[in-house]
Structure formats: structure tokens, C-alpha cells
Amino acid sequence: MQYNKYSINSYRKYGRLYGSYLFCNKWLMVNDADLLRDIMVKDFHIFPNRYAMNLGQSPLRKMLFFMRGDDRWKRIRAIVSPAFTSGKLRQMMASIAGIADTFVQNLDKFAKNGQVVDIREHFGAFAMDVISACAYGINVESINNPNHPIVVNARRMLSVDSSLSNILSILVPPIARFLRLDPMDRQAIDYFDKLTNQIVTERKQCPKDKKVIDFIQLMIDNKVDSNAIIDDNNSHSTGDHMLTAEELTAQGILFFIAGYDTTSASLSHVVYYLSQNKDKQQILREELNALD
Known part of the structure; x- marks a missing residue:
């Protein structure tokens, strides 16, 4: 069942x-x-606490979504939350609008030729592009570049199968921890770890007038300590207003875990129901036009 x-x-x-x-x-x-x-x-x-599944020895252990609601969770939440204010999100709208325009142009080609389109695939690409731009400042255009390293590694990381590692990590976390199992593709996680560190290094050397507004830049502006290593016995060892390199990697990966499938699935369902209720399409169009 x-x-x-x-x-x-x-x-x-x-x-x-x-x-x-x-x-x-x-x-x-x-x-x-x-x-x-x-x-x-x-x-x-x-x-405040979530189910404590096994996350292996990767930076995922520092992901806000899976951490226990202790002082360390509060510290990371206090650092990350300002990045999601309306003002900060508005600064990313130009990137999102550009990705949306490309998305519409791609669909327009199918419409002009009267072709059937796999809308879930295109919404998945749209979500991938928005996350890549807002988290890492990288324009992937994944529908035309399916072999881009970010696309390949994100899909490897997000693919969940019924392997013994995943089953034990979810159902019997203590055994998975004892066996030192990783529930997600470790090579993919290592890729995003290296990518994050590389971007942080490059951004610190970048002139202020050439800043890219994305999540990593907002964290850098919030005094990210890329060399710090957190002490498990002292959650404040790196300072209350700093993220460690692992913590920054984990929050970047969280964008994919929390935003990829949820966005593509939700938008796909919206489009499907609109296609089945054409009278609602006009209402939606009028509401959107009223926002211009």
C-alpha cells in the first residue's frame, strides 16, 4: 500500500x-x-527537533534543516535568516527574471511547432537554474546543458534509491552511524564542497563593484570564516556571526534538497490544473497583469 x-x-x-x-x-x-x-x-x-536520521560524515551534518534545535542551530539560523528578507530576495529577482524569460522562450519553441512538452523536465530545469543562480551565482541553463557539473552532481545527490545505506540511515540511524554510511552520493557532496570554497576564495578577491548578489555573497558579507573549523564541544568557537566552510557548504546544498523537487512538482501541478480549468487561466492572467 x-x-x-x-x-x-x-x-x-x-x-x-x-x-x-x-x-x-x-x-x-x-x-x-x-x-x-x-x-x-x-x-x-x-x-524544535527533527528526526535524527544518519547524515554520514559529510557537511550535511551542519545543514540547518536536519540539525537539532540547540544553540548551534540557533546560531546558524540567526546568521542565515537575514539572507531571506524581502530586500535581499529582491536583489536576486533580476537573475530569476532572466531565467524565467529563457524558460518561456524554450517553451515557446514547442508551442510554435505544436509539439508535446515534458513540462516536469522543464520545470525541473527551471528550478535547477534558479537555485544555481541564487545560491552560487552561476548561470547553468540546464535544459540546454544537461551535462553541466552542477546539474550532474545535483541529480546524483538528490537521487534516492532503496540501497542498504539509505534504508539504514533513515530507519536505523545508530547502526548506519556505527557503519559510517553516507546516505547521499559523497562524491557529489564533495563537488559542492569544493565549489563553495572556490567561490568564497574568488569572491574575497573580487572588487566590490563586481559583486554578484547570491546566497554565498550574502554570507561572505556576513563575515564567513572560510578557515574556521567548528569545535563540537563549543558551538561558539568560531564566533556568533560566522559560518564555517562546512556550514556554508551545507546551507548551499540545502537549497537543492528543499527547493528542487518541491518547486518543479508544485509548478507542474499548477500548470496541469490550469490546463484542466481554462476559466481560471484568465483569472490568473488578470491578477498577474494587475501586478505590473
């Missing part, structure tokens, strides 16, 4: 709150929107 069907059946049978087991771990399943809002927002300080 598919997991979503299992969840729906369990909800109908047990209600909005019920307990479950994952091996020896107890799980509380919450199926109430108001309660979820309290857990994720209002009472987040009480429920």
Missing part, C-alpha cells in the same frame, strides 16, 4: 491524533491543521 493511502486510511480509522511505531521508535501522527500550526509556529520552541 502506498504511504499516502496508508496515512489516509489511518486518519479515517484513528482520527486526527494517533500513535505509531517505526521499529522501536514511538511516533505521534498529527492530522489537524490548527494543531500543526501551533507545533510549527506558535510552540516551535517546544518542538
